[in-house]
Amino acid sequence: xxxxxxxxxxxxxxxxxxxxxxxxxxxxxxxxxxxxxxxxxxxxxxxxxxxxxxxxxxxxxxxxxxxxxxxxxxxxxxxxxxxxxxxxxxxxxxxxxxxxxxxxxxxxxxxxxxxxxxxxxxxxxxxxxxxxxxxxxxxxxxxxxxxxxxxxxxxxxxxxxxxxxxxxxxxxxxxxxxxxxxxxxxxxxxxxxxxxxx
Amino acid sequence: xxxxxxxxxxxxxxxxxxxxxxxxxxxxxxxxxxxxxxxxxxxxxxxxxxxxxxxxxxxxxxxxxxxxxxxxxxxxxxxxxxxxxxxxxxxxxxxxxxxxxxxxxxxxxxxxxxxxxxxxxxxxxxxxxxxxxxxxxxxxxxxxxxxxxxxxxxxxxxxxxxxxxxxxxxxxxxxxxxxxxxxxxxxxxxxxxxxxxx
DNA sequence: GGGCTAAACGGACCGTGGTCCGCTTTCATT
DNA sequence: AATGAAAGCGGACCACGGTCCGTTTAGCCC
Numbered sequence: 001x002x003x004x005x006x007x008x009x010x011x012x013x014x015x016x017x018x019x020x021x022x023x024x025x026x027x028x029x030x031x032x033x034x035x036x037x038x039x040x041x042x043x044x045x046x047x048x049x050x051x052x053x054x055x056x057x058x059x060x061x062x063x064x065x066x067x068x069x070x071x072x073x074x075x076x077x078x079x080x081x082x083x084x085x086x087x088x089x090x091x092x093x094x095x096x097x098x099x100x101x102x103x104x105x106x107x108x109x110x111x112x113x114x115x116x117x118x119x120x121x122x123x124x125x126x127x128x129x130x131x132x133x134x135x136x137x138x139x140x141x142x143x144x145x146x147x148x149x150x151x152x153x154x155x156x157x158x159x160x161x162x163x164x165x166x167x168x169x170x171x172x173x174x175x176x177x178x179x180x181x182x183x184x185x186x187x188x189x190x191x192x193x194x195x196x197x198x
Numbered sequence: 199x200x201x202x203x204x205x206x207x208x209x210x211x212x213x214x215x216x217x218x219x220x221x222x223x224x225x226x227x228x229x230x231x232x233x234x235x236x237x238x239x240x241x242x243x244x245x246x247x248x249x250x251x252x253x254x255x256x257x258x259x260x261x262x263x264x265x266x267x268x269x270x271x272x273x274x275x276x277x278x279x280x281x282x283x284x285x286x287x288x289x290x291x292x293x294x295x296x297x298x299x300x301x302x303x304x305x306x307x308x309x310x311x312x313x314x315x316x317x318x319x320x321x322x323x324x325x326x327x328x329x330x331x332x333x334x335x336x337x338x339x340x341x342x343x344x345x346x347x348x349x350x351x352x353x354x355x356x357x358x359x360x361x362x363x364x365x366x367x368x369x370x371x372x373x374x375x376x377x378x379x380x381x382x383x384x385x386x387x388x389x390x391x392x393x394x395x396x
Numbered sequence: 397g398g399g400c401t402a403a404a405c406g407g408a409c410c411g412t413g414g415t416c417c418g419c420t421t422t423c424a425t426t
Numbered sequence: 427a428a429t430g431a432a433a434g435c436g437g438a439c440c441a442c443g444g445t446c447c448g449t450t451t452a453g454c455c456c
Binding site for chain 2: 123127151157162188192
Binding site: 213214215216240241242252253256261262 | 411412413414415416421422423
């Protein structure tokens with residue numbers, strides 16, 4: 001039997017008890033979330049439910065926001081995988097504009113689904129460069145394929161911005177729009193930006 | 199001498215000690231902010247500095263975020279006044295497109311100036327309908343004057359979204375853009391949206 | 397297996413945001 | 427000026443996020 005090679009993994013691998021506790025904590029957090037919502041979730045409760053001390057929770061996740069961000073991470077990874085190698089039109093194989101519109105619809109749903117969690121994760125998630133960077137790069141590439149010229153990095157972030165939770169909340173809760181209207185508005189926005197190429 | 203009529207004011211007027219304490223608290227908060235930044239400001243410190251009890255702070259402002267939002271309110275009101283009746287191109291008198299571009303530049307600066315405070319105020323400020331609603335209505339009207347057709351309410355919020363602090367932080371801190379590049383990108387975005395009218 | 401080291405653990409402890417309730421002040425009315 | 431009621435006040439109190447450090451445990455080398 002060959003020993004596993006360490007490959008190029010620089011992370012020195014987690015100790016087994018640490019890994020077990022991390023999973024126990026994520027499971028406990030998910031269960032408590034399902035029962036009471038993100039707002040009411042306390043770190044003491046998570047620790048107790050997982051059968052570990054509170055210090056362990058903070059050692060693993062750094063902060064309450066970090067724990068929330070870890071919960072979000074699962075869904076985000078699935079979503080990124082769907083973009084990279086899932087079925088069209090979100091994944092490869094469809095026309096760029098169809099992929100772009102599918103991106104918006106999918107991202108919109110994801111954000112609305114996870115809204116409470118995203119808000120609870122605050123800046124730890126919101127400033128997660130890996131997440132923002134991936135979406136931004138994807139949109140930027142699609143815009144390039146569509147023949148859009150100009151400041152693509154900026155346009156990409158500007159196209160993604162109205163899909164953020166605070167904007168969606170304003171439009172839906174205060175502006176009286178439905179989810180469908182928001183998506184239709186976003187699609188129109190994208191068409192205009194693509195069309196407006198001088 | 200005629201007694202002041204109550205007019206149509208529904209607010210039953212603040213008692214004099216309450217008004218005095220409110221100003222003292224806002225002044226104290228502003229001073230402490232200047233000294234240590236928004237992050238380090240504690241409610242106990244504000245109360246002590248203003249010479250009142252902590253309960254009074256929460257009675258006036260509801261929460262820490264509420265206090266931050268009240269501090270922001272001054273600047274916001276000045277800004278709204280400048281839009282409504284200040285000198286062009288931000289105020290009335292300039293061409294719609296010039297006003298729109300001036301709006302973006304002015305809003306961008308305002309947000310960057312008050313970034314720390316805005317983040318400290320969190321949702322209490324971010325979901326302030328009066329603020330979002332004013333900006334959104336203003337942009338919507340300008341778009342109308344520019345002959346843009348379509349879902350103006352949506353387009354207005356989408357144009358404002360990339361001027362939000364989280365997006366600006368991403369672009370400037372992680373994306374390597376300068377303030378000038380962001381403003382140039384936003385101007386380009388607006389031109390495209392206006393031009394893209396079918 | 398024995399022993400060594402670094403990592404992980406846990407829960408007592410602390411600071412801060414937020415609440416509560418008995419006491420004080422304002423002010424309208426007479 | 428006296429008075430009554432409502433608004434305001436203050437600081438003891440609580441809950442929760444986050445830290446710290448003495449103790450335990452996993453994993454490795456002999």
